[in-house]
Amino acid sequence: MTNLLVFKEWMKNIYDRIEIYAKPFLKFFVALIIFFTINSQMGYNAKLTSLPVMLGCSLVSAFTPSGVLLFLAAAISVGHIMSNSLILGGIVVIIYLILFLMFTRYTPELSLVVAAVPVLYVLKVPFFIPLLLGLVSTPAAVIPVACGVIIYYLFEVVKVVTSTNPGNSIEEILSVFKMFVDGFGSNKNMFLAVAVFTAVLLITYFISRFPMDYGFYVAILVGSIVNVLGFLMGDLFLNLDLDIVAVIVQTIISAVIVFVVWFFRLSLDYTAVERVQFEDDDYYYYVKAVPKMKVAAPEKKIKTISEQKENISADED
Numbered sequence: 001m002t003n004l005l006v007f008k009e010w011m012k013n014i015y016d017r018i019e020i021y022a023k024p025f026l027k028f029f030v031a032l033i034i035f036f037t038i039n040s041q042m043g044y045n046a047k048l049t050s051l052p053v054m055l056g057c058s059l060v061s062a063f064t065p066s067g068v069l070l071f072l073a074a075a076i077s078v079g080h081i082m083s084n085s086l087i088l089g090g091i092v093v094i095i096y097l098i099l100f101l102m103f104t105r106y107t108p109e110l111s112l113v114v115a116a117v118p119v120l121y122v123l124k125v126p127f128f129i130p131l132l133l134g135l136v137s138t139p140a141a142v143i144p145v146a147c148g149v150i151i152y153y154l155f156e157v158v159k160v161v162t163s164t165n166p167g168n169s170i171e172e173i174l175s176v177f178k179m180f181v182d183g184f185g186s187n188k189n190m191f192l193a194v195a196v197f198t199a200v201l202l203i204t205y206f207i208s209r210f211p212m213d214y215g216f217y218v219a220i221l222v223g224s225i226v227n228v229l230g231f232l233m234g235d236l237f238l239n240l241d242l243d244i245v246a247v248i249v250q251t252i253i254s255a256v257i258v259f260v261v262w263f264f265r266l267s268l269d270y271t272a273v274e275r276v277q278f279e280d281d282d283y284y285y286y287v288k289a290v291p292k293m294k295v296a297a298p299e300k301k302i303k304t305i306s307e308q309k310e311n312i313s314a315d316e317d
Contacts, residue, residue, distance in 0.1 A: 025062070027063075030112075030116075031072075034069065034073055035057055035072075037123075039080075041159070044080040070112065074096050077092070077155070078092055095150075095154060099114070099150060102143055107140050107141060110137065110141055113141070113145060114147045117129055124246075131204055131255060132258050134200065134205040134208065134223055135204060135219065139202055146194045146198065153187050153190035157180060161179050161180050189240055192230075192231065196230035200223045200230070207222055216262055216266070220262070224252070224255040228244075228248055231244065266292065273290050274288075
């Protein structure tokens with residue numbers, strides 16, 4: 001444990017020194033992953049998949065608010081869809097506007113979450129987001145999480161519909177619209193994922209706020225169990241034919257990642273808990289204080305031998 005704490009402090013010191021350069025680089029890297037994922041999943045327009053476009057959009061996202069990244073991601077995805085079907089592109093734009101109005105009213109600072117959820121689905125660790133947000137955010141975070149889940153399944157329906165090579169005649173347009181409504185509006189997997197993610201985020205949030213030892217880690221564990229049980233119950237009662245083994249594995253991986261992230265963010269020493277009581281004119285306070293774990297990095301001692309001193313000793317001999 002001591003070695004991990006030393007490593008943590010060492011990493012923190014390095015990041016503090018290069019923070020001004022690290023933040024834009026990390027935003028550039030995250031944006032590049034998001035744009036690459038969109039292009040790999042959609043890829044209907046060759047111009048939008050070109051490397052200069054991805055690098056340019058990522059560079060812009062690195063030095064602008066996260067809302068700009070979300071807008072560029074939405075614009076690229078709509079461009080891909082419209083290259084294949086104008087009617088589908090129009091429907092997606094309307095859905096985007098509805099989702100935009102939903103989360104910007106309550107959680108505009110979490111706009112990056114909306115873009116991150118579909119990417120994490122592709123990377124097979126989607127359960128990372130509700131677990132982490134349950135620790136670091138508020139219950140309102142369920143809105144951008146739900147929007148991200150909806151966008152992921154929206155892409156899945158769009159890929160199915162576009163595989164039919166829709167045309168531009170009235171009959172084909174109506175057929176596309178019906179296929180989309182049937183595939184999106186009755187998507188049980190999407191509704192189950194939104195419900196389970198909401199439950200996981202809220203349970204993780206409330207447990208992590210309880211004044212108990214190791215509450216944050218208990219919250220991650222309970223949230224992970226709720227996630228598996230939620231999808232298992234949904235599979236049984238909704239007949240979804242989910243791969244429960246994959247859900248369990250992905251939940252474990254997501255939980256481990258959240259454990260690591262939380263360890264580097266906040267490590268508490270529960271062996272040195274202090275309880276303090278005091279009062280003022282209006283209230284009497286009961287305070288539980290848990291110190292943070294901090295270990296100073298060991299300093300290297302370098303012994304310097306003076307050449308002049310050695311020469312003096314030689315002359316005396």
